[in-house]
Amino acid sequence: MVAIQLDLFNDVHPVPVPTAAPDTPVLNGMYYEQATDKFVSFANGQRYYEEPAKGCGHLKEWQERIKRERAI
Secondary structure (H helix, E strand, O other), X not given: OXXXXXXXXXXXXXXXXXXXXXXXXXXXEEEEEOOOOEEEEEEOOEEEEEEEOOOOOOOHHHHHHHHHHOEO
């Protein structure tokens, strides 16, 4: 009996992760975008989801805290 080993990852090339300048923070989480009046979520510095501030289903306390602490 001959054992055969498959190399499943030989042709896989790693995807480069975009790097930001050292003084530029990478955004992660929910933020309030003042220019558009929307709550936006970021993952690894890329915009992922946005929701209008007016009529969103989040608690008012949460909305006010995000507007105060995480405005961009």
